[in-house]
Amino acid sequence: xxxxxxxxxxxxxxxxxxxxxxxxxxxxxxxxxxxxxxxxxxxxxxxxxxxxxxxxxxxxxxxxxxxxxxxxxxxxxxxxxxxxxxxxxxxxxxxxxxxxxxxxxxxxxxxxxxxxxxxxxxxxxxxxxxxxxxxxxxxxxxxxxxxxxxxxxxxxxxxxxxxxxxxxxxxxxxxxxxxxxxxxxxxxxxxxxxxxxxxxxxxxxxxxxxxxxxxxxxxxxxxxxxxxxxxxxxxxxxxxxxxxxxxxxxxxxxxxxxxxxxxxxxxxxxxxxxxxxxxxxxxxxxxxxxxxxxxxxxxxxxxxxxxxxxxxxxxxxxxxxxxxxxxxxxxxxxxxxxxxxxxxxxxxxxxxxxxxxxxxxxxxxxxxxxxxxxxxxxxxxxxxxxxxxxxxxxxxxxxxxxxxxxxxxxxxxxxxxxxxxxxxxxxxxxxxxxxxxxxxxxxxxxxxxxxxxxxxxxxxxxxxxxxxxxxxxxxxxxxxxxxxxxxxxxxxxxxxxxxxxxxxxxxxxxxxxxxxxxxxxxxxxx
Numbered sequence: 001x002x003x004x005x006x007x008x009x010x011x012x013x014x015x016x017x018x019x020x021x022x023x024x025x026x027x028x029x030x031x032x033x034x035x036x037x038x039x040x041x042x043x044x045x046x047x048x049x050x051x052x053x054x055x056x057x058x059x060x061x062x063x064x065x066x067x068x069x070x071x072x073x074x075x076x077x078x079x080x081x082x083x084x085x086x087x088x089x090x091x092x093x094x095x096x097x098x099x100x101x102x103x104x105x106x107x108x109x110x111x112x113x114x115x116x117x118x119x120x121x122x123x124x125x126x127x128x129x130x131x132x133x134x135x136x137x138x139x140x141x142x143x144x145x146x147x148x149x150x151x152x153x154x155x156x157x158x159x160x161x162x163x164x165x166x167x168x169x170x171x172x173x174x175x176x177x178x179x180x181x182x183x184x185x186x187x188x189x190x191x192x193x194x195x196x197x198x199x200x201x202x203x204x205x206x207x208x209x210x211x212x213x214x215x216x217x218x219x220x221x222x223x224x225x226x227x228x229x230x231x232x233x234x235x236x237x238x239x240x241x242x243x244x245x246x247x248x249x250x251x252x253x254x255x256x257x258x259x260x261x262x263x264x265x266x267x268x269x270x271x272x273x274x275x276x277x278x279x280x281x282x283x284x285x286x287x288x289x290x291x292x293x294x295x296x297x298x299x300x301x302x303x304x305x306x307x308x309x310x311x312x313x314x315x316x317x318x319x320x321x322x323x324x325x326x327x328x329x330x331x332x333x334x335x336x337x338x339x340x341x342x343x344x345x346x347x348x349x350x351x352x353x354x355x356x357x358x359x360x361x362x363x364x365x366x367x368x369x370x371x372x373x374x375x376x377x378x379x380x381x382x383x384x385x386x387x388x389x390x391x392x393x394x395x396x397x398x399x400x401x402x403x404x405x406x407x408x409x410x411x412x413x414x415x416x417x418x419x420x421x422x423x424x425x426x427x428x429x430x431x432x433x434x435x436x437x438x439x440x441x442x443x444x445x446x447x448x449x450x451x452x453x454x455x456x457x458x459x460x461x462x463x464x465x466x467x468x469x470x471x472x473x474x475x476x477x478x479x480x481x482x483x484x485x486x487x488x489x490x491x492x493x494x495x496x497x498x499x500x501x502x503x504x505x506x507x508x509x510x511x512x513x514x515x516x517x518x519x520x521x522x523x524x525x526x
Contacts, residue, residue, distance in 0.1 A: 010324045013039065013044055015035035017031040018051075027051055032066055033062050036066030036067070036069060037069075045076070045324065045327045046075065047067070047070055047076070047320075048316055049079045049093075050079075050314075051063060051080065052093050054092065055091065055266070055268050056268065058095050061095070063093060065409050067079070067095065067097060071097045071336075072390045076335040076338055076339070077098050077335070078101060078316055078320045078323060079092075079098050079099070079316060080100075080101060080315070081102045081312045082261075084260075085261045085262050085263050086203060086260075086358070086359065088263050088264075088265070089263070089264065089265055089267040090262040091263055091265075091267075093274075094266045094269065094274045096388075096393065096429060097336075097390075099335075099342070100276045101275060101277055101279055101312060101318070102258075102312060102369055102370060103257075103260065103281025103310070103315040104255035104256060104257050104282070105254050105255050105257075105283075106255060107254035108251065109210070109248045109251045110245045110247055111124060111245065111246060112127065112130065112218035112242060112244065112246075113242070114218050114220065114243075116228070117235070117238075117239075121220050122220075123197070123218030123221075124208045124218065124219050125217050125218045125242075126245060126308055127214075127245060130244030131241040134241065135240065135241060136171045136239065136240060137170040137238070138170060138171045138173065138197075138232060138238040139232070140173050140232045141157050141162060141172050141173060144167045144172055145166075146160065146161055146163040149161040155174075156174065156175055157172070157174035157175075160187070167188065167191040167192055167193045168191070168192035170193055172193045172195075172197070173199060173228060173232060174196055175198075175199055175201055176198055176204055177201045177203075177204075181219065182297060182300070183295075183297055184196065185215050185217050189214055194215070195241075195242045196215060196217040196218075197217070197242070198217065198219040199221075199224070199225025200219075204259045205221065205359035205360035206359050206360065207221075207359035208220060209282060209283060210245070210283040210308055212295055212304075214300065218242050222360075252350070252352050253350040253357060254350055255356060255373045256358070256361075257278065257359060257364045257368045258310070260312075261275075261278070261368065262275070263275075264366070265502065266433075270433060271424035271425045271427075272424075272427070273366055273429070273431040274370065276371060277374055278315065278369040278370060278372070279316075280314070281310060281312055281315030281316075282310045283308050283310055286307065286314065287305065288305060288306055318374065319374060322342060323342070325376065326341060326380065330450075333450075334387055336387050337387050337450070340385040340387070340430045341450075342379045343371035344371065344386075345379045345517070346371040346373055346375060347373050347375050348372040348506075348517075356373060366519040370431070371431060371517065371519055372517070382516060383449070383451045383454075384448065384450065384516045385450050386448075387428065388429070390411070391415070392428060394410065394411060395417065398417035398422070399421040399424055423443070425443045426443055426444050428445055428446055431518050432519070434490060434522045437490060437523060437524045438526075439492055440490060441490055442487050443487070443488050443490075444485060445486055445518075446485045447486070447509065448482070449482045449483075451480070451511075451514060453477050453480075454514075455474060456474070456509040456510060456514075457510055458509055459508040459510060460520075461508075461520075462505045462520075463490075463505035463520055463521075464496065464498070464503045465493050466493060466497065466505070466522050467493055468488065468505065469488070469489045471486065471489070498524070499524050502523045503522055503523070503524075505522075
C-alpha cells in the first residue's frame with residue numbers, strides 16, 4: 001500500500017548532532033546548541049528532537065536552553081519523553097516550553113502466534129520466517145544453559161549462554177530484559193535453534209513489540225509467558241510451532257501506553273505536568289538508513305530502506321507532523337497556542353471507550369499520557385487555547401531563583417523579574433499540577449478564544465478527596481481573540497483524601513461543540 005508522513009508536504013532540514021560514542025556519550029550539548037542556532041538561522045517552523053537524557057536543572061540542560069531560543073523566535077520544539085519507563089519520575093525534557101511526547105500503541109499489529117498443545121498465544125514479530133509445517137520441540141532457555149554459563153545469562157539468552165546440543169532444532173523460550181531483544185534470537189540462532197519465543201518479564205507487562213528477528217520468532221506478554229513456562233515445566237516433551245507474521249488492523253484495545261515510555265511526575269518542577277501528550281510510538285513504519293542494519297546490531301548484515309521501530313523517538317515526530325500541519329493552518333499561533341491545541345483536544349479513552357491502559361492493563365494516568373493521546377483533526381479547531389509568552393517563561397525562571405547570569409543563557413535581552421515572584425502553578429499551562437496541596441490553593445488561568453463567539457461552561461471531574469471550584473463557571477466570548485481569566489480552587493476533603501498520594505481529575509470547558517480538557521494533578525500534604 002501507500003504510506004506518507006504526518007506532514008507530507010513539509011520540507012525537512014536535518015542537522016546532525018549525534019556521533020559514534022566517545023567516553024560513553026554520543027550527543028553533546030555543543031553540537032545540539034550549534035544545530036539550534038543553525039535551524040533558527042535557516043527559519044524552520046518546528047524542531048523535532050528525538051533526544052534526551054536525565055532530567056536536570058534547565059541551566060545545565062542544553063536542550064532546554066536551545067529550545068528556549070527557538071520558541072523566542074516562534075519555533076515549536078517537540079522532544080521525546082524518554083524510554084526509561086515504567087519507572088516513576090523518569091520523564092526527561094521537562095522544561096515547560098518544550099512539547100514532551102510519550103509513546104503508545106495504535107490499532108495495527110503484526111501478530112505471530114506460538115501454538116502448543118491445544119493453545120495458541122498471540123505475539124508480535126517482523127520475522128520473515130515462520131515454523132508452520134511441523135511440530136518442534138520446545139525448551140526453556142534456562143534449561144538450555146551452557147555448562148560455562150550462569151542461569152541468569154541463559155534465562156536472558158545472552159550470546160554464547162546456550163548449549164547447542166540442548167538447543168539444536170528446537171524453539172527456545174527466552175526472557176525479556178537487559179540485552180537487546182533481537183540479540184536474544186541471535187543467541188538461539190548461533191546455538192542451532194529453530195525459533196524463539198520472547199516472553200516479557202513482569203515490568204514489561206503486556207507490552208509486546210514487533211522486531212525484525214533473525215529467525216522465526218514471536219514476542220509475547222508477561223501473563224502469556226507465565227502460562228507458556230508452566231506448560232514447558234509440566235510437560236515431558238513439549239511441542240509447538242510459530243506462525244509467519246501478518247499485518248492486522250483495527251485491533252483493540254488501542255491505544256495502550258508503552259511500558260518503556262518514561263513517566264511523570266516531573267522531577268525538576270512537579271508543578272508542570274510531564275509528559276504533555278502521547279502519540280504512536282510502538283512498531284512504527286518509517287524510512288531507514290541503509291548504512292545500518294534494521295536492528296542496529298553488529299552481527300546483522302541485512303539492509304532495508306524502511307523499518308519498523310519503537311520508542312518515544314518514534315512518537316515525537318508524530319507530534320512534530322501535527323505541529324507542522326497546525327503551523328500551516330494557523331501561521332500566527334505561538335508555540336504555546338499550538339501545544340495547547342494539541343493537549344486540550346487529546347483523548348484519554350481507547351477504541352473500546354475505556355480509559356487508556358498502561359502496559360500492565362491497569363488504567364493509565366496523566367503521568368503516563370499527559371493530556372492524552374493526540375487527536376490531530378480535533379486540534380485544528382480547539383475553541384480555546386492557553387497562551388504563554390517567552391516573557392512568561394522568563395518570569396517562571398525568576399520564580400525558580402535564577403540570577404541575571406543564568407537568565408542570560410536563555411535570553412539575550414534583559415529581563416526584569418517581578419517584585420513579587422509568580423507562583424509556579426500559575427504559569428498559564430494547559431494542565432494544572434499542584435504537588436503540595438496544604439488545605440486549599442487557588443490557581444489562575446487565562447484562555448484565548450480562537451473560535452466563533454460562544455458560551456463555555458466549566459465541567460469538573462474532581463480528583464478523589466479534593467473539591468474543585470471554578471470561578472467564573474461560565475465564560476461568554478463575544479469575539480475572536482478575546483481573553484478570559486478564571487480561577488480554580490482546590491481544597492482537601494479531610495475525611496476522604498489520601499495524603500502524599502497523587503490523584504487525578506479533569507477540567508473541561510465546553511460550548512457543546514468544543515471540549516477544552518485540562519488534566520488536574522494533585523498531591524495533598526499534611
